[in-house]
Amino acid sequence: MAKVRCKLVSWNEVVRWCMDLADRILESGWRPDVIVAIARGAYVPARLLCDLLQVTDLASVQVAHWGRAAEITTKAHIKCPVKVDLSGRKVLIVDDIADTGESIIIAKKHIEQDCNPAEVKVATMQWISPVCKIKPDYYVEEVKEWIWYQYPWTRLEDTIDFIEKILKEEGKEKKEWTRREIISKFKEWYGIDVGKQYYDRAIAYLIKQGTLEEQVKGCKRTLIYKG
Numbered sequence: 001m002a003k004v005r006c007k008l009v010s011w012n013e014v015v016r017w018c019m020d021l022a023d024r025i026l027e028s029g030w031r032p033d034v035i036v037a038i039a040r041g042a043y044v045p046a047r048l049l050c051d052l053l054q055v056t057d058l059a060s061v062q063v064a065h066w067g068r069a070a071e072i073t074t075k076a077h078i079k080c081p082v083k084v085d086l087s088g089r090k091v092l093i094v095d096d097i098a099d100t101g102e103s104i105i106i107a108k109k110h111i112e113q114d115c116n117p118a119e120v121k122v123a124t125m126q127w128i129s130p131v132c133k134i135k136p137d138y139y140v141e142e143v144k145e146w147i148w149y150q151y152p153w154t155r156l157e158d159t160i161d162f163i164e165k166i167l168k169e170e171g172k173e174k175k176e177w178t179r180r181e182i183i184s185k186f187k188e189w190y191g192i193d194v195g196k197q198y199y200d201r202a203i204a205y206l207i208k209q210g211t212l213e214e215q216v217k218g219c220k221r222t223l224i225y226k227g
C-alpha cells in the first residue's frame with residue numbers, strides 16, 4: 001500500500017493545465033498586467049502563463065512553508081518579498097497548487113499591503129478544496145482527496161526525500177539494500193515510478209551525502225544505510 005498518495009505529473013500535463021488555465025482567464029475577460037510567481041513551485045506554470053496570456057512582466061515572491069516532500073516544515077512566511085512597484089497594476093499570483101492555502105494567503109496579503117496593486121487575483125493548476133483555506137479565482141482541477149502531485153520540477157528532490165523516508169523507517173531492521181530493493185520499496189510506498197535516471201541520481205546523491213555507502217563484495221554491490 002502507498003504511504004503517501006502520489007500522482008506522477010508529466011510535462012505534457014503541465015502544458016495542458018496551463019493552457020486550460022489561460023483559457024479560463026481569457027474567457028473571464030480579465031487580463032493581468034503582471035504575473036507574480038510563488039517560488040519555487042510556480043516558476044514553470046507562471047512562465048507558461050506569461051506566454052499564453054502574452055504578459056511580459058513576471059515577478060516572484062518566495063514563501064517558505066513546505067520543506068521535505070509532502071511535509072510542512074515551517075510556519076508559512078515570506079522569505080523573499082516582491083521588490084517591484086506594482087502601483088495601480090492588475091496582479092495575477094500564480095502557484096502550482098493550492099493545498100493548505102497558507103502560501104497563497106501570505107503572498108496575497110504581502111502584495112496587497114506592501115506593493116499597492118490595483119487588483120490581485122490568484123490562479124493555480126490544482127485546488128485541494130477540502131483542506132484549502134482560500135479558493136483560487138482561477139484553477140483547473142478541484143482535488144477532493146488530498147494527494148501529492150509529483151511535478152516534474154521536483155522529481156529528484158522528491159525521489160531523494162522519499163527514499164530517505166523509506167531508509168529511515170525501515171533502517172532499524174534493515175541496513176543493507178540492493179538498488180532493486182530500494183526501487184521496489186519506492187514503488188510500493190508511493191505508487192509511482194519516476195524512472196531509472198531519477199533513482200540513479202537520487203542514490204548517487206545519498207551516497208555523496210553519506211546517507212548511503214556503496215559496498216562491493218565480490219560481484220555483489222549493496223548499499224549500506226548509515227543513518
Ligand code: ADE
Nearest residue numbers: 066097099147148149150
Ligand atoms: N506543494 C504543496 N502541496 C503540494 C501537493 N499536494 N502536491 C505537490 N506539491 C505541493
